[in-house]
Amino acid sequence: MGFNQKFLWGGATAANQYEGAYLEDGKGLSTADVMTNGSYGKPRKVTWKNLKTGATGAKDFLFGSGQRVVPEGTVPAVIDQKYYYPSHEASDFYHHYQEDIKLFAEIGFKTFRMSINWSRIFPTGEEKKPNQKGLEFYDKVFNELKKYNIEPLVTLSHYETPLHLAIKYNGWESRKLIELFMRYAKLVINRYHDRVKYWLTFNEINCMDVNPFLAGGLIDGSKEKRAQAAHNQFVASAMTVKMAHEIDPELKVGEMIAYSPVYALTSDPSDQLAAMKMMQDTLFYADVQTGGFYSDYKLQEYKREHIKLNDTPKDYELINNFRADFLSFSCYTSNTVTTHNGETDFSANLQAGVKNPYLETNDWGWALDPNSLRIALNTLYDRYHKPLWIVENGLGAIDKINENGKIEDDYRIKYLKMNLKSMLDAVEKDGVDLMGYTMWGCIDLVSAGTGEMDKRYGLIYVDKHNDGKGTYKRMLKKSAYWYKNVIETNGQSL
Ligand code: BG6
Secondary structure, rough: OOOOOOEEEEEEHHHHOOOOOOOOOOOOOOOHHEEEOOOEEEEOOOEEEEEOOOOEEEEEEEOOOOOOOOOOOHHHHHHOOOOOHHOOOOOOHHHHHHHHHHHHHHHHEEEEEEEHHHHHHHHOOOOOOHHHHHHHHHHHHHHHHHHOOEEEEEEEOOOOEEHHHHHOHHHHHOHHHHHHHHHHHHHHHHOOOOOEEEEEEEEHHHHHHOOHHHHHOOOOOOHHHHHHHHHHHHHHHHHHHHHHHHOOOOOOOEEEOOOOOOEEEOOHHHHHHHHHHHHHHHHHHHHHHHHHOOOOOHHHHHHHOOOOOOOOHHHHHHHHHOOEEEEEOOOOEEEOOOOOOOOOEEOOEEEEEEEEOOOOOOOOEOOOOOHHHHHHHHHHOOOOOOOOEEEEEOOEEEEOEEEOOOOOOOOHHHHHHHEEEEEEEHHHOOOOOOOEEEEEEEOOOOOOOOOOOOOOOOOHHHHOOOOOOOOOOOOOOHHHHHHHHHHHHHOOOO
């Protein structure tokens, strides 16, 4: 009983939050590179430039709004030395990949999730020929992983659309992006398929609704444009599944959504309905990519709001015929909603909700929920009966080095243990088909939400801080040894 022998234990990262070297060896700018750091309650900013007048400025980056990310008549740009842009150096995986992969192997990782930085391969996204140096970097990374028998899981687009495409086309609003993405996806899948079997298309595709600039490169993210961008990504995803199977029938291409179970605060049926509607906003994305159809509730909503997609009948054939091979998701927390007034607003991994009186929260207001993974796994498995993969879960916390020079992160161990037990229950008691678990930010990296370095998730500490200072020295935390034991015993130690 328990996890099968092939269960893929490991950790997850994303290029823009981990690699650094943002302009090295010919890399172009991505949307992540124009975002400053922020903190809990202090939004990140997107710095901008007016190309006609030369005026510059910075605009708060607000989640959940369809507003323009920079003012009318300006473009996002890296220009202002008075701000700090955390993606520029991040944790410097670019120069530490050998050391880091060796540490992953020491912990016993069977798999490692990472993304390819699109603008490292096609700096503007529009070149006809790729940047060789960028390709060579990932050759080195995949070869190093192979040396330790660590199976890569590669995200093709994790919040890092080439900035040029955002400016020229309003990102994924344009169908041109399908063509450009396919050029990139075809190239990298062809080149690396001998070393990379598992692929993901778009990270947290449903975040298009709350974070259209990062999820879709949308500078103007009004609802109609977000719907179009999501549609274009659905088509590109289906085309990627088709193409990957043609290149190599052994390849598995997954979809990826952000999933937080939504609870009703009270038994008032209108609260239940609100929770159901919020859940549908997430499930819609999985319905299309894993189910192969546009959900009726979404079609009705588009009709009601006069949202008209620029689509073709062929799009729907592709979506139906080339569904994802597996469904992957991030899940850190749960969310609670109510139609009643007077509750405190807070944010659970990008979703607005209220405080759940039964749950503690972390320092960033995310609820610590012992059942979220079991609920998520059951809901998704019941609905689609497709293999699942938890590709993100973890605890963001402030870590302190103690007098013995160590990090004793018992709070992280507690969080992981609670979540892994819930995951084990879903497999053992409920029969869910789960392929693997990659904990988020297995090595400290930049927070996507706040741009902080000190919101740490890692099993491995990186000496780098919010102000950009640090030596980049790596060190295993107590949780690394704990996780090593979990992997060695294939979860029996839980
Ligand atoms: C997910 C993203 O939303 O959550 C990651 O896929 C992100 O990119 C992670 O880093 C944790 O969120 P945060 O805001 O704490 O970095």
